[in-house]
Amino acid sequence: QVQLVESGGGLVQTGGSLRLSCAASGRAFSTYAMGWFRQAPGKERIFVAAINRSGADGYYADSVKGRFTISIDNAKNTVYLQMNSLKPEDTAVYYCNAVESYEHKWWPVNDLWGQGTQVTVSS
Numbered sequence: 001q002v003q004l005v006e007s008g009g010g011l012v013q014t015g016g017s018l019r020l021s022c023a024a025s026g027r028a029f030s031t032y033a034m035g036w037f038r039q040a041p042g043k044e045r046i047f048v049a050a051i052n053r054s055g056a057d058g059y060y061a062d063s064v065k066g067r068f069t070i071s072i073d074n075a076k077n078t079v080y081l082q083m084n085s086l087k088p089e090d091t092a093v094y095y096c097n098a099v100e101s102y103e104h105k106w107w108p109v110n111d112l113w114g115q116g117t118q119v120t121v122s123s
Helices: none
Strands: 003-007 010-013 018-025 033-039 046-051 058-060 068-073 078-083 092-102 105-108 117-122
Touching: 003 092, 018 033, 018 092, 018 117, 033 068, 033 078, 033 105, 046 068, 046 078, 046 092, 046 105, 058 068, 078 092
Parallel strands: 010 117
Antiparallel strands: 003 018, 018 078, 033 046, 033 092, 046 058, 068 078, 092 105, 092 117
């Protein structure tokens, strides 16, 4: 089981940047890849980015490719999401979770989510 604490969200203008952090604890952190998801008001939670345990490979949703970068610090049990060139459509609550790949998509390994961190991008 993994415990997750997201932070780093805030209010920024279009074109701005934020760096999200996810502090993870639990055995699963060292077993699974890690990913970020986001949920906009009135919409389902969707995949944003994932990274394997070694940190060598990042995977991104098309909507954020080239603007967001996921990274991992195994010594600190922390996953980061650097978000640049932010757009109003990036506004959402961002969550992290352990993930696994299935049928060329990334899925959370459980339904245990942290509180998330709010990102709001003003136009």
